[in-house]
Amino acid sequence: AFVEDNDFAEFEEFEDEEDGVVNDESDDDVQEPVKQPVENEEMQEFDDEQEEEEDEDPLSDDEFEHLHDEEEFENFDREKDTPKGKSPDKLPDLQMAKVPLHLRTSWDSFYLEMLMIAGLTVYFLNFLAGKNKNCKLATAWLSAHKELLETQFSIVGDDGVAKEVTSGVLMKESENVYTLWCSGRTCVEGMLVELKLLKRQDLINLLLRIFKPASDQVIVKVDLDDGKMDNFVFCVAQKRSAAKLHKDMNDLSQFTERKSSEKFDMPVSYQLLSEVGEATSAVLDKKVCQMLTKHEGVIEYIHISDQFSGPKVQEDTQPTKMPDTKACLMFCFTIPGKGKTRASDMEDLKPLLQLVFYCVDKVSRLQLSREARMKAEKNRQKAEEMFLKAAHTQRQELAQQRREERKRAEKERLMAEEDPDRARKLEDRENRRESKKKQPKMKMMKIKAM
Amino acid sequence: MQQPNANDPKRANKIVRYKAQPAGGPGDDPTPDYMNLLGMIFSMCGLMMKLKWCAWVAVYCSFISFANSRTTDDTKQMLSSFMLSISAVVMSYLQNPQPMQPPW
Numbered sequence: 001a002f003v004e005d006n007d008f009a010e011f012e013e014f015e016d017e018e019d020g021v022v023n024d025e026s027d028d029d030v031q032e033p034v035k036q037p038v039e040n041e042e043m044q045e046f047d048d049e050q051e052e053e054e055d056e057d058p059l060s061d062d063e064f065e066h067l068h069d070e071e072e073f074e075n076f077d078r079e080k081d082t083p084k085g086k087s088p089d090k091l092p093d094l095q096m097a098k099v100p101l102h103l104r105t106s107w108d109s110f111y112l113e114m115l116m117i118a119g120l121t122v123y124f125l126n127f128l129a130g131k132n133k134n135c136k137l138a139t140a141w142l143s144a145h146k147e148l149l150e151t152q153f154s155i156v157g158d159d160g161v162a163k164e165v166t167s168g169v170l171m172k173e174s175e176n177v178y179t180l181w182c183s184g185r186t187c188v189e190g191m192l193v194e195l196k197l198l199k200r201q202d203l204i205n206l207l208l209r210i211f212k213p214a215s216d217q218v219i220v221k222v223d224l225d226d227g228k229m230d231n232f233v234f235c236v237a238q239k240r241s242a243a244k245l246h247k248d249m250n251d252l253s254q255f256t257e258r259k260s261s262e263k264f265d266m267p268v269s270y271q272l273l274s275e276v277g278e279a280t281s282a283v284l285d286k287k288v289c290q291m292l293t294k295h296e297g298v299i300e301y302i303h304i305s306d307q308f309s310g311p312k313v314q315e316d317t318q319p320t321k322m323p324d325t326k327a328c329l330m331f332c333f334t335i336p337g338k339g340k341t342r343a344s345d346m347e348d349l350k351p352l353l354q355l356v357f358y359c360v361d362k363v364s365r366l367q368l369s370r371e372a373r374m375k376a377e378k379n380r381q382k383a384e385e386m387f388l389k390a391a392h393t394q395r396q397e398l399a400q401q402r403r404e405e406r407k408r409a410e411k412e413r414l415m416a417e418e419d420p421d422r423a424r425k426l427e428d429r430e431n432r433r434e435s436k437k438k439q440p441k442m443k444m445m446k447i448k449a450m
Numbered sequence: 451m452q453q454p455n456a457n458d459p460k461r462a463n464k465i466v467r468y469k470a471q472p473a474g475g476p477g478d479d480p481t482p483d484y485m486n487l488l489g490m491i492f493s494m495c496g497l498m499m500k501l502k503w504c505a506w507v508a509v510y511c512s513f514i515s516f517a518n519s520r521t522t523d524d525t526k527q528m529l530s531s532f533m534l535s536i537s538a539v540v541m542s543y544l545q546n547p548q549p550m551q552p553p554w
Binding site: 109116120152154155174175181189190192202 | 461463467469503506509518549
């Protein structure tokens with residue numbers, strides 16, 4: 001600090017101090033960096049004061065007495081402003097290092113992962129709940145129908161795995177499909193009941209079903225003994241599934257055509273596919289029509305056929321062998337309630353099972369008239385012929401392909417021959433053979449020319 | 451067994467054992483196989499291209515295929531698809547432990 005030689009030197013120091021004080025007030029709200037200059041100024045003042053005291057002490061203390069008097073200065077706070085004897089080097093500048101975002105490992109930045117884990121837990125909980133619900137529904141169905149089944153079949157629920165016959169076993173195909181096999185009844189080889197419940201265990205399917213409602217289904221397939229049933233194919237189905245069945249099923253597409261159902265007093269929502277009119281009217285008797293009207297939405301389709309061979313299999317090549325056909329009755333019941341089924345709903349499916357047994361007995365007793373049987377026989381032969389013709393044309397194509405294959409191989413061998421004279425000999429022989437084949441045409445040409 | 455009287459339809463001598471259908475029938479639904487395949491593809495690309503969201507989707511796919519699996523499916527395939535997808539997730543986090551960037 002230098003001492004100026006003009007007269008107002010002391011006054012300037014006054015202003016410095018006041019500035020210093022003024023600065024003190026303003027330094028609270030200003031950023032930190034501004035703080036340093038104030039501290040240096042204070043340090044400077046501190047040194048100046050010491051110098052003043054040294055050289056002017058002898059002059060007089062009282063002249064600057066007022067400087068040490070605190071009231072002189074407005075809001076001058078002793079503790080805050082004067083540096084409390086901290087040595088300057090201990091005050092490190094706390095510079096916040098600029099840390100890039102991704103090095104911060106705080107947990108809340110992993111919110112997407114938490115979302116994923118939450119989704120998985122929700123899916124798992126729904127899986128457990130859906131699985132239990134399906135299991136409960138299946139066992140409820142079994143307990144509701146068990147004693148009726150036991151009056152009809154000698155074994156109910158065999159899984160075919162154990163050596164001797166087991167009973168009461170409901171096989172679980174998947175979380176939502178249960179099957180039950182019953183056997184040991186007159187004119188019936190066996191009956192397979194398939195409980196096609198909704199995929200309650202799959203959350204995605206659950207959400208899908210909000211837009212496209214669906215409901216549980218019970219499919220009963222009764223395999224009849226051979227020869228127990230007259231030859232006819234018949235199906236009555238809800239309109240929504242009739243078209244699909246007619247297109248997909250082998251026997252329906254081959255033998256039946258759509259018939260109007262005014263003749264029978266059954267609901268309009270049903271579509272009739274029949275081959276032999278006589279058999280249809282025999283099956284659709286009063287009792288069956290009553291059941292159809294009573295359980296209109298529930299009975300999805302009744303399919304009775306002696307040529308049943310499952311749905312069409314999409315194969316590009318024509319199957320060489322006729323699909324093996326079996327006489328069987330198939331019933332499909334849709335459990336009402338659009339998926340909100342309760343275990344108690346299974347009780348009112350019992351009359352439908354009685355309908356199944358009623359139809360089985362009726363069909364096995366049914367005797368068609370002679371001409372109906374002739375007509376059915378003719379249909380079967382026609383179908384057989386069509387099939388054989390299709391298989392024959394296919395065989396011919398195969399033969400054709402083989403012949404072309406041989407010819408191409410012959411030509412290749414010819415080209416591949418190394419020594420020229422043998423190649424020429426082969427060629428001559430080839431040409432001679434071809435010319436012999438074309439011989440007759442050549443002659444005619446000559447005669448015209450003369 | 452009691453004598454088969456007129457209206458008792460049961461015939462103990464005519465019992466036919468249950469023969470399980472061939473697995474590839476048209477009836478069974480294809481979702482578990484599709485989901486399994488999708489899970490494999492996602493976990494592969496999650497591992498190769500270090501995309502975390504792929505690995506997570508792979509875990510979902512293998513879980514869905516587990517939910518829809520048939521009892522006749524062998525559990526080894528299920529287990530392998532789970533292991534693959536979980537390893538994809540773990541590997542992608544071991545390489546760079548940053549939070550996942552959504553694909554959008």
